Every structure is written in C-alpha cells, then in structure tokens.
Amino acid sequence: MTIDHDLRLLLGGVLVLLLVASMVGEILRRRVTSDGGRATVANLVARINAWWVMVVVFAAALVLGPTGTVVLYAILSFLALREFITLTPTGRGDHATLFWSFFVVLPLQYVLVGYRWYGLFAILIPVYAFLFVPTRSALAGDTTSFLERVAKIQWGLMIAVYCLSHAPALLMLPVAGDAAGGAKLLLFLVLVVQLSDVFQYVWGKLLGRHKIAPGVSPNKTVEGFVGGVATATAIGAGLWWATPFTPLQAAGFALAICLFGFAGGLVASAIKRDRGVKDFGSLLAGHGGILDRVDSLCFAAPLFFHLVRFTFGDGPDLSR
Amino acid sequence: MKAGLIERLMARAVAGLVWLLTGATARWQGVAPDGRQRVYFANHASHLDFVVLWSALPPSVRAATRPVAGADYWNRDALRRFLAGRVFRAVLIERRSGGAPTRDEILASARAAVAATAAALDDGSSIILFPEGTRGPGGMPQPFKSGLFHLCCERSGLELVPVWLDNLNRVLPKGEFLPVPLSATATFGAPLRLEPGEERDAFLERMRAALVALWSDRPRSDSAETR
Numbered sequence: 001m002t003i004d005h006d007l008r009l010l011l012g013g014v015l016v017l018l019l020v021a022s023m024v025g026e027i028l029r030r031r032v033t034s035d036g037g038r039a040t041v042a043n044l045v046a047r048i049n050a051w052w053v054m055v056v057v058f059a060a061a062l063v064l065g066p067t068g069t070v071v072l073y074a075i076l077s078f079l080a081l082r083e084f085i086t087l088t089p090t091g092r093g094d095h096a097t098l099f100w101s102f103f104v105v106l107p108l109q110y111v112l113v114g115y116r117w118y119g120l121f122a123i124l125i126p127v128y129a130f131l132f133v134p135t136r137s138a139l140a141g142d143t144t145s146f147l148e149r150v151a152k153i154q155w156g157l158m159i160a161v162y163c164l165s166h167a168p169a170l171l172m173l174p175v176a177g178d179a180a181g182g183a184k185l186l187l188f189l190v191l192v193v194q195l196s197d198v199f200q201y202v203w204g205k206l207l208g209r210h211k212i213a214p215g216v217s218p219n220k221t222v223e224g225f226v227g228g229v230a231t232a233t234a235i236g237a238g239l240w241w242a243t244p245f246t247p248l249q250a251a252g253f254a255l256a257i258c259l260f261g262f263a264g265g266l267v268a269s270a271i272k273r274d275r276g277v278k279d280f281g282s283l284l285a286g287h288g289g290i291l292d293r294v295d296s297l298c299f300a301a302p303l304f305f306h307l308v309r310f311t312f313g314d315g316p317d318l319s320r
Numbered sequence: 321m322k323a324g325l326i327e328r329l330m331a332r333a334v335a336g337l338v339w340l341l342t343g344a345t346a347r348w349q350g351v352a353p354d355g356r357q358r359v360y361f362a363n364h365a366s367h368l369d370f371v372v373l374w375s376a377l378p379p380s381v382r383a384a385t386r387p388v389a390g391a392d393y394w395n396r397d398a399l400r401r402f403l404a405g406r407v408f409r410a411v412l413i414e415r416r417s418g419g420a421p422t423r424d425e426i427l428a429s430a431r432a433a434v435a436a437t438a439a440a441l442d443d444g445s446s447i448i449l450f451p452e453g454t455r456g457p458g459g460m461p462q463p464f465k466s467g468l469f470h471l472c473c474e475r476s477g478l479e480l481v482p483v484w485l486d487n488l489n490r491v492l493p494k495g496e497f498l499p500v501p502l503s504a505t506a507t508f509g510a511p512l513r514l515e516p517g518e519e520r521d522a523f524l525e526r527m528r529a530a531l532v533a534l535w536s537d538r539p540r541s542d543s544a545e546t547r
Contacts, residue, residue, distance in 0.1 A: 095498075096498075098500040283343075
C-alpha cells in the first residue's frame with residue numbers, strides 16, 4: 001500500500017499519543033498510594049501496554065497493504081466469533097453449522113472484501129448465511145430451543161464477521177485522486193471509535209456521577225459519554241486533512257461514529273450481563289477479549305462505510 | 321526414555337494446534353504448575369480432552385506427564401500408535417468393551433490397568449487419567465470407575481488433582497469428526513488424597529464432587545443439556 005505523508009503523520013501521532021499515555025501511567029503508578037487507586041492504575045497500565053501491541057499489529061498490517069489488512073480483520077473476526085459462540089450456548093445439533101460458519105462463511109466474507117466484490121459482500125451473511133444456518137441446524141434434527149440457538153449463531157456471524165468486515169471494506173471505497181484514501185478512512189474510523197472509548201473511560205473515571213444504564217453497565221456515565229463523544233468528535237474534526245471531508249463534515253462523521261460506537265458497547269454489555277460475565281475473553285490484558293475491544297467498532301464500521309459510500313464513493317470499483 | 325527431536329517437535333506442533341483451536345487456557349486455582357508428581361484426573365467428553373489438559377501444562381511439566389488411554393483406540397493405525405507411543409508416551413490400557421466379558425476377565429483387565437499406571441508412577445511420571453472410563457455427552461460427569469481408588473491403594477500418599485475441562489464437548493463432541501473453534505479452559509483444583517480407612521464408594525463420590533465443584537457455571541437447577 002502507498003504510505004503517503006498523511007498516513008505517516010497519522011501513525012506518528014498515534015505513537016506520540018501512546019508515549020504520552022505510557023508516561024502518564026508511569027507517573028500515576030509512582031503517585032498513587034491507596035489500594036483501590038493502585039488497582040485502577042495497574043489496569044490502566046495493562047490497557048496501555050495492550051494498546052502498544054494493537055497499534056504495532058494494526059500498523060504492520062496497514063504497511064503490508066490491503067491483503068495484510070484484510071487478513072488481520074479476518075483473524076479478528078475469527079477470534080471475536082470464537083468468543084461470542086463460546087459464551088453463547090449452542091446445542092449438539094449446531095456442530096456442523098458452526099463448522100460452516102467458522103471455516104466457510106467467515107473466510108468467504110473476507111475473500112469478497114479482498115476481491116472488492118461489493119454486490120455479494122453486502123448480502124452474503126444477511127441473506128445466504130441467514131438462510132443456510134437454520135437449514136443446516138434443522139437437518140441435524142435437534143429441535144430443542146431451535147429458534148434461540150439459530151438466532152445466536154446468526155447474531156454471532158452478523159456482529160463478529162459481517163459488521164466488522166466493513167472496516168477493511170473501506171479500502172474498496174475509491175477516494176478521488178488518492179491511492180491511500182481508503183487506508184486513511186480506515187485509520188480515521190478506528191482512531192475516532194477507539195479514542196471515543198478511551199475518553200469515555202477517562203472522563204467517566206474523572207467526573208462520572210450519573211449512570212446512563214445502571215442495569216446494563218455500571219461504568220457508563222452521562223459525564224463520560226458526553227465528554228468522550230465531544231473529545232473524540234473534536235479530534236475527528238481535527239483530522240479532516242487526512243480525509244476527503246471538510247472539517248465540519250469530518251466532525252459530523254466522527255459524531256456518528258462515536259454514537260454508534262457507544263451503542264455497540266452498550267449492546268455488548270447487555271449480552272455480557274445476561275450471560276453473567278464481565279468480559280468476552282482474556283486475550284488482551286486489561287481490556288478483556290477481542291470482542292470487548294471491537295464491540296464499538298462493529299457498530300460504527302457499517303454505518304461509516306455506508307455514509308461515506310452514499311456521499312463520497314461512487315467510483316468504478318463499486319459497480320459490481 | 322528420552323524424547324527425540326521429532327517427538328519434541330510433534331509435541332510442540334500438537335500443543336500449538338490445540339492452542340489455535342481452543343486457546344487452551346489454564347486456570348491454576350488450587351495448585352501451582354510445578355513439577356511435583358501428581359495424578360491429574362478430569363471429566364471426559366472429547367478426544368481432545370487429554371491433549372488440551374496436556375497442552376495447558378508448562379512444557380517442563382508436560383515432558384514428565386503421561387496420559388492413561390484406551391489401547392483399542394490408540395493402537396488402531398500407525399499415526400495414532402506413533403502419537404500415543406512416542407509423542408504423548410501414553411500408558412495404554414486394555415478396555416473390555418465388545419462381547420460379554422466374564423467377571424474374571426473384567427477383574428484381570430482392571431488389575432492390569434492399575435498395575436501399568438502404577439509402574440508409570442514408579443518411573444517418576446505424573447499421570448493424566450479420566451476416571452469415567454469413557455467419553456460422556458458433556459455436562460455432569462458419569463459415575464467414576466474404581467481404578468482411581470485401587471491406584472491409591474497400591475501407591476499410598478498420591479497427590480490427586482481434579483481438572484475441570486470446559487467446553488470441549490462442544491469443540492469436538494463424541495461422534496463428530498471435525499472440530500469447531502471455541503475457547504476451552506482447564507481449571508486445576510486443590511490436591512486431594514485418599515484418607516486412611518476411606519471406603520471405595522465414598523472416596524470416588526468425594527473425588528467426583530471435587531471435580532464438579534470446579535465447574536464454575538454449572539447449571540444449578542434446570543437443563544444441563546444446553547450447556
């Protein structure tokens with residue numbers, strides 16, 4: 001992939017941000033004295049360290065080009081779907097269905113992204129997998145909680161595979177006169193959605209008083225939500241130069257990303273609460289599982305993809 | 321018996337493959353993963369059970385730990401014979417399944433199994449065994465066979481560690497050929513011993529209860545089926 005000046009600047013900015021975060025973590029670690037504070041800072045440092053790993057992996061994939069990015073997201077989908085299905089009771093009759101979901105539907109979806117076949121990419125899971133899943137489970141003959149089991153597999157495929165695949169699909173959107181345009185749109189999306197999460201956490205820890213949905217997640221507060229969304233929207237607006245947008249348009253897109261990202265986190269919390277767990281997994285120290293990290297991206301990616309497609313993307317690549 | 325390069329590479333490859341498929345997470349709840357001689361006993365619902373338990377052990381402990389497995393399954397072809405004999409260094413025991421064995425035949429094969437396992441312990445190895453004797457449907461373990469009890473009578477002071485294997489009945493259930501990737505965990509409980517004068521049935525039930533107690537989200541009241 002062409003790594004142009006803008007991309008280098010964006011990645012450099014992320015590095016500086018992480019360095020600052022690591023230094024703040026170190027300072028906090030020396031300052032805190034209370035036990036509760038120490039636990040919070042330890043979690044913060046673990047989160048920042050995991051961010052280093054995530055940024056290095058993400059940047060490496062971006063440098064390797066579209067194929068690298070598509071493969072990275074395919075792996076993320078695989079791990080996210082594994083976490084989702086692990087937490088979701090399915091029955092003996094779903095074994096073959098799950099095998100198809102993991103080893104046929106998931107790779108096929110990303111092959112379609114790689115080959116830029118928009119027409120099939122957009123309907124493979126909502127139409128064909130949607131109809132295939134109940135058929136295969138019905139053929140296995142087990143009707144116990146049939147609708148429930150089938151719906152859970154469909155949900156896993158939609159969230160962990162279909163929705164998430166819209167992030168690398170941004171690479172197939174042609175941006176007028178800019179070969180690295182898709183990559184920068186992807187970086188814009190990931191930066192805004194993750195910074196929105198980070199700043200909702202930071203503002204919530206600093207000022208959080210009023211819980212938004214106490215029955216679902218005790219960590220989501222009005223103060224954190226407003227502060228996080230406002231901060232991430234402002235940062236998104238400030239990144240307009242890397243996108244085909246004007247500053248005002250960039251702010252609008254960033255706001256939409258933040259709102260849908262929040263919705264994703266909220267829904268993921270509701271699922272976890274229902275299953276009686278705090279995290280989807282334990283792969284990322286301090287964060288939980290992959291799905292805990294990408295839940296907001298899963299909701300924001302399809303929205304951002306289509307918003308951009310409707311407004312800025314109508315090139316030859318999307319004719320199929 | 322010192323494992324050669326190929327055997328060690330195969331061992332790494334199998335452990336790596338299982339990690340890819342399941343994450344094979346170990347939770348050391350009641351014991352530390354040190355090299356003490358132990359008998360690990362676990363619930364059994366999948367062919368992958370002992371590989372996951374074995375992969376969850378640190379490599380140094382793994383090298384000194386041998387699974388007890390059914391000879392009828394692992395002697396069936398050359399690949400399985402190689403894996404069982406050279407890579408896992410399994411203690412293979414004869415199981416009486418076909419036909420209608422007489423009482424004497426059952427007793428003789430049980431004695432031989434206990435003797436083979438005790439011999440492996442005498443070599444200093446730790447042991448992985450599945451006291452249910454065969455794979456179940458998943459969920460609550462079936463009643464334990466008496467081998468564990470007789471082994472403890474033969475070799476006093478054995479440290480018995482219960483290991484709850486979660487989710488493997490979903491990764492590769494009995495009767496399926498293709499595995500599905502799901503996170504699996506092995507939870508290691510606190511060590512137990514045969515108490516002096518303890519009766520067979522009471523001991524086996526105590527071991528089974530200790531194993532089930534490690535199943536953190538076991539169904540408290542209703543259906544065990546959908547787990």
